[in-house]
Amino acid sequence: MLDELDDSTTVADSALARLTQVILDGELKPGAKVSEPELARRFGISRAPLREAIRRLEERSVLTRAPRLGARVVVLSPAKVEQIFIVREAVEGMIAREAATRITDSEIAQLRENLARQKARSEEIGFSTFLTRELDSDFHTFIARCSRNEFLIKFLCEDYATLIGLCRKHLRQVPERAYRAFVEHGRIVDALADRDADMAELAMRRHIQASRQMMVASVQESGGEGVRHRRRLPK
């Protein structure tokens, strides 16, 4: 095109990144139609690379597709959010277990630093959690990398990252929960520091269970089950 330097990154790859951002920003809301011509125009690209990005997000369960009806942003009903957290519990539990035997002292120090930032930020803004979301996300992905397992890492940091990001938006976190999460994070780090694999897995699973319960209680019946690829969405 006529823009800056691409430097060996393809249009399809950047389309994936941009489309992901559009969805996480809420510009394309759950249930919204993903129009190929419209997005292609908006991104200034043709439909071919855009379709590749759509296929990949479909593979990640972020988009749902029906053969001739196009793609839509997934609607996360409370039931689905709960199911996603079950998967997270399994995978992140194993991540903590594997990390416990492989984490370095330096990495543990970095985790404690992250904890300190969480605490400072929380006390500063009274455990309101708009900005601690990023720190929380960092905390979990950092531990994933300590597992030294490329498939566990890919799962949490790529495959499920967008879906988890969508789940997070459902959660109007209460300060109380933020504090509990902070305490739970501390327990996880302690277990990792002890290289106690069993305890690390258990602490991580309990942490995600607690998040799930809070999420379910919070969501209640905000997001309906519906939007099953109807013909057109009402404006």
Place this chain on the structure above:
Amino acid sequence: MLDELDDSTTVADSALARLTQVILDGELKPGAKVSEPELARRFGISRAPLREAIRRLEERSVLTRAPRLGARVVVLSPAKVEQIFIVREAVEGMIAREAATRITDSEIAQLRENLARQKARSEEIGFSTFLTRELDSDFHTFIARCSRNEFLIKFLCEDYATLIGLCRKHLRQVPERAYRAFVEHGRIVDALADRDADMAELAMRRHIQASRQMMVASVQESGGEGVRHRRRLPK
């Protein structure tokens, strides 16, 4: 086109199925280049739908891609096989846990039927395992469906199915292992029948751990770490 009736299934979807089969059949061996023009010719389709299929297999970690060098079939080094089994242990353990509280009596009966077939087949052909592979795969996917969790099901039956199929080829199973697997399957079904979630998860995890250890011992150093997107593969 000019062939029979497509009936709402797209060329891209069937391309995904065919390409998956070609890889599982071993026609495209690990490390082999996935040539778009060649496969498009072979399948009698254009490159556009083929590329969508390739992107999806890439998302499933079956293919690896470098921006302008094309895609290659993933090379499963012993280390990678071990990592994949770690993921399986986490996910299938949770599958067993969730299934324990949701499985019906009818489904338990079906599982016992599968076990009977496994036993019959094994005694018939002396626990040689060429044909029991399918029964084993059925066993695991059936339990996945009993979890009633669409994300767990999708993970095992779609996302990781091809990768697990590739792992299986590494394992030159010994009759002894087949018998042990049969016993372990029985323990899993017993735990499910008792609706004992803890036991079901533990039994499944031990089963997959045993498979992993057998696999690692079997593979040894058969598949090298190499083939890191070199320019061309020697014929």
Place this chain on the structure above:
DNA sequence: AATAGAAAAAGTGTCGACAAAAAATCTGCG
């Protein structure tokens, strides 16, 4: 006026084409 049917518009799935990059081949020099 409301509904059913027909016509028009828009969207998806697929194809062929082209530019740029990579791989293979050819060529000349040591």
Place this chain on the structure above:
DNA sequence: CGCAGATTTTTTGTCGACACTTTTTCTATT
């Protein structure tokens, strides 16, 4: 005879076009 550089060929990434399906709009009838 081997190797470095240049040339040809192949392949990838992207685009525009077209057919067929779905959706919307228009029209006519009860």
